[in-house]
Amino acid sequence: MVKSITILPGSNRQGNPEFKESIELKMGNVISIVGPTGSGKTTLINDIELLSDGTTPTGRRILINNALPPADYRNNPSRNPIALITQHTTFLSDLPVHEFLFMHARIRNKNDQHVSELIQKTIDFANQLTGEPIITNSKMTELSGGQTRALLIADAAVICDTPVVLLDEVENAGIHRTRALELLRRHEKIFVFVTHDPRIALLSDFRVIMKEGGIAQVLYTNHVERDFAERVTKLDDVLGSLREIIRKGERLTTEALEGVL
Amino acid sequence: MKLCICAGPATTGKTSVLRHVIKKLITMNLKSAYLKIDVQYAEEDELLASEFGIPTRKIYSGELCPDHCNVVVLGETLEWAQSVSSDILLVETAGLCLRCSPYVDGGMGIIVLEATSGINLPLKVGPMLSLADTAVITKIDRVSQAEREVFRMRIQDVAPSVRIREVNALHGIGIDPLVEQITQMGDIHENMLLRGNPPVGTCTICVGKKEIGWKQHFGIVRKLHGEVFYQGE
Ligand SMILES: Nc1nc2c(ncn2[C@@H]2O[C@H](COP(=O)(O)OP(=O)(O)OP(=O)(O)O)[C@@H](O)[C@H]2O)c(=O)[nH]1
Ligand SMILES: Nc1ncnc2c1ncn2[C@@H]1O[C@H](COP(=O)(O)OP(=O)(O)OP(=O)(O)O)[C@@H](O)[C@H]1O
Ligand SMILES: [Mg+2]
Ligand SMILES: [Mg+2]
Ligand SMILES: [Zn+2]
Numbered sequence: 001m002v003k004s005i006t007i008l009p010g011s012n013r014q015g016n017p018e019f020k021e022s023i024e025l026k027m028g029n030v031i032s033i034v035g036p037t038g039s040g041k042t043t044l045i046n047d048i049e050l051l052s053d054g055t056t057p058t059g060r061r062i063l064i065n066n067a068l069p070p071a072d073y074r075n076n077p078s079r080n081p082i083a084l085i086t087q088h089t090t091f092l093s094d095l096p097v098h099e100f101l102f103m104h105a106r107i108r109n110k111n112d113q114h115v116s117e118l119i120q121k122t123i124d125f126a127n128q129l130t131g132e133p134i135i136t137n138s139k140m141t142e143l144s145g146g147q148t149r150a151l152l153i154a155d156a157a158v159i160c161d162t163p164v165v166l167l168d169e170v171e172n173a174g175i176h177r178t179r180a181l182e183l184l185r186r187h188e189k190i191f192v193f194v195t196h197d198p199r200i201a202l203l204s205d206f207r208v209i210m211k212e213g214g215i216a217q218v219l220y221t222n223h224v225e226r227d228f229a230e231r232v233t234k235l236d237d238v239l240g241s242l243r244e245i246i247r248k249g250e251r252l253t254t255e256a257l258e259g260v261l
Numbered sequence: 262m263k264l265c266i267c268a269g270p271a272t273t274g275k276t277s278v279l280r281h282v283i284k285k286l287i288t289m290n291l292k293s294a295y296l297k298i299d300v301q302y303a304e305e306d307e308l309l310a311s312e313f314g315i316p317t318r319k320i321y322s323g324e325l326c327p328d329h330c331n332v333v334v335l336g337e338t339l340e341w342a343q344s345v346s347s348d349i350l351l352v353e354t355a356g357l358c359l360r361c362s363p364y365v366d367g368g369m370g371i372i373v374l375e376a377t378s379g380i381n382l383p384l385k386v387g388p389m390l391s392l393a394d395t396a397v398i399t400k401i402d403r404v405s406q407a408e409r410e411v412f413r414m415r416i417q418d419v420a421p422s423v424r425i426r427e428v429n430a431l432h433g434i435g436i437d438p439l440v441e442q443i444t445q446m447g448d449i450h451e452n453m454l455l456r457g458n459p460p461v462g463t464c465t466i467c468v469g470k471k472e473i474g475w476k477q478h479f480g481i482v483r484k485l486h487g488e489v490f491y492q493g494e
Contacts, residue, residue, distance in 0.1 A: 046402075049406065050434060050435070052434075055433075055434070055435075055436075055437045056432065056434050057432050057433075057434075075425075077410040077413065077414075083406065084405075084406040085405075085406075086404075086405045086406060088403075088404065088405045091405070091408060092377050092379075092403075092404060092408065093379065093380040093408055093411065093412075094379070094380070095380055095411075100407075100411060103411045103414060104407050104410060104411055106414070107410050107411065107413075107414050108410070152405055152407060155407050156406075156407075159407075160407075
């Protein structure tokens with residue numbers, strides 16, 4: 001059972017030591033990683049996913065439950081406690097969607113009898129996040145960018161169903177992000193979001209701030225921000241509904257626009 | 262001295278992997294020598310020699326299948342590597358024929374495959390994969406975690422006994438366990454043999470007979486429908 005993940009700091013792009021203290025992510029925590037483009041956010045979650053042992057360019061080390069993770073976690077996908085949703089918006093394999101999911105389910109879940117059920121659940125999950133539903137006979141390479149991200153999120157939540165989920169900029173996916181958050185957070189896990197989104201950032205226990213390839217600071221969400229979070233959520237919902245109207249090809253009405261104010 | 266033969270389709274990252282291997286070996290005070298076998302063009306020998314100051318060579322296989330060429334020249338290459346007092350000879354070959362494999366018993370065989378290649382590639386590379394000790398999957402940074410895992414399983418299904426290492430050969434991530442495996446293997450010995458069974462027969466096409474149709478050829482041939490059979494004396 002994974003109870004915590006610890007990041008032991010390494011160095012930034014200049015090779016200087018980054019943040020001095022180790023950072024602990026506890027079960028149930030939501031963490032955001034923020035910072036400008038190119039500041040090393042993706043690199044940090046890759047380090048976590050690789051269970052980096054000081055041999056990646058950053059020199060960071062990752063502990064699980066305060067100990068070195070067993071090699072099995074890295075070499076045997078059925079034991080890997082981490083699901084990573086990368087920034088990729090394309091698949092390269094031309095397998096049909098159901099075949100790909102079938103194979104992935106076989107890798108991640110040892111017991112075979114529930115596989116077809118899992119695949120259906122994954123597709124249903126993904127289709128709640130996309131506009132146009134995913135056709136299971138279509139090839140992975142034919143999916144749109146948004147469908148690809150939606151399927152990756154669904155795959156991580158349903159098929160991997162790991163105690164740790166890392167998400168790289170879900171807000172850029174063109175999917176129903178709020179719905180994704182809602183569905184994902186039904187289970188207790190460690191969530192790490194790479195994000196630029198105030199709503200996700202304020203929902204976090206703390207945010208890790210990246211600069212020049214290194215961890216520069218850790219900010220705990222304070223009272224002011226927590227009190228503010230509710231209003232940010234409302235504002236975001238209003239903007240979300242406007243986005244939906246535009247997406248559907250409809251006109252914005254005075255009624256809808258009044259919500260903004 | 263140890264021998265490590267590294268094969269794989271074009272541009273999968275063989276040189277990138279070996280660069281990081283060499284870099285790591287240097288930090289361990291181990292001397293490597295490098296041979297590249299390619300059909301008609303290669304520049305790795307010059308690049309690696311200037312980057313690391315190690316002894317390197319290249320051979321153009323020309324008409325020969327690079328894997329066959331490797332077998333023929335390996336004896337002398339081992340002598341050369343020993344004469345420049347190397348600890349490890351690294352051979353990079355662009356195995357193209359896909360029917361034979363370049364590995365020898367007494368040396369380590371590595372196939373380099375890229376995670377970005379089609380999901381069916383592991384099914385197509387034959388003995389180059391199944392006779393390897395280790396399959397290195399490169400370019401893991403270019404695909405999603407799910408795709409990486411499915412690719413890994415494809416290899417495992419085809420070659421269950423081959424050890425798999427996933428690496429990012431641009432940044433050298435995942436290279437250390439591979440280097441550890443290389444340094445822990447046994448030394449080369451006399452009379453080393455090619456691993457596995459080479460493809461059957463001596464082919465008249467390979468020796469330059471161009472006529473179309475099985476009636477024109479000797480050795481192991483086949484008709485469109487039916488089994489292979491032997492024709493000749
Ligand atoms: N993103 C990424 N690119 C890689 C990786 N490994 C290799 N490359 C790139 O892939 C290209 C080919 O790499 P090489 O190492 O030259 O491949 P090779 O197998 O030696 O190629 P040949 O000897 O020409 O057959 C180069 O542009 C590398 O930078 C990797 O892990 N990730
Ligand atoms: N600590 C480090 N040491 C050396 N190189 C680093 C380090 N951190 C990041 N890099 C390099 O910097 C580049 C940009 O990093 P990365 O892709 O993680 O940025 P990002 O914050 O995710 O950017 P974006 O917002 O565009 O997705 C990468 O090539 C990465 O390898
Ligand atoms: Mg990024
Ligand atoms: Mg090369
Ligand atoms: Zn051959």
